[in-house]
Amino acid sequence: MRKLIAAVLVSLITLTCVSPCLADSPDQAIRLVKKAAAFYKEQGLEKALEEFSNPKGQFKEGEVYIFAYDLTGTMLAHPNPALIGQNLTDVPDANGKLFRKEFVTVAMTKGSGWVDYKYQNPKTKQMEQKTTYVEKVEDIIICCGIFK
Structure with a gap:
């Protein structure tokens, strides 16, 4: 009986310690963007866009993934191929915010930063607060x- 209780306690402690590590985080987003930037610089545009768009590739971690735009806001890479080639900068979020346009503005004026929308x-199929790290x-x- 003691072994069973000990095993349950160890399992609960492990689950408690590991669960926060599985949550999506700002650090994870920044790390993935930096990794993608290095890959782009090493491998070139064509290989980078192909890998960024690979839904089973190294730039998708659970629900977190890399996507890329050109400097006008046209989608160059995304795990959903239907979005590639589209410019949705004039399509607002649920509150009317032109967040994709803000992606371009932040990247062009600051080099990098966060956009909330x-x-x-x-x-969940619910409208929720999302934040995206962008880097030119x-x-x-x-x-x-x-x-969030």
């Missing part, structure tokens, strides 16, 4: 978003 969470790398904008 409302977006449908694919897990040469002639593209590399992004990674997380739900």
Whole structure:
């Protein structure tokens, strides 16, 4: 009986310690963007966009993934191929915010930064607060978003 209780306690402690590590975080988004930027600089545009768009590739971690725009806001890479080639900068979020346009503005004026907006969470199907880290790398904008 003691072994069973000890095993349950160890399991609970492990679960408690590991769960926060599994949550999406701002640090994870920044790390993934920096990794993507290095890959782009090493491998070039074509290979980078192909890998960024690979839904089973190294730039997708659970629900967190890299996507990229050109400097006008046209989608260059995304795990959902239907979005590639589209410019949705004039499509607002649920509160009317032109967040994709802000991605471009932040990248062009600051080089990098965070943009907050409302977006449908694919897990909950609810409109939730999302924040995306954007970074201008040469002639593209590399992004990674997380739900808050």
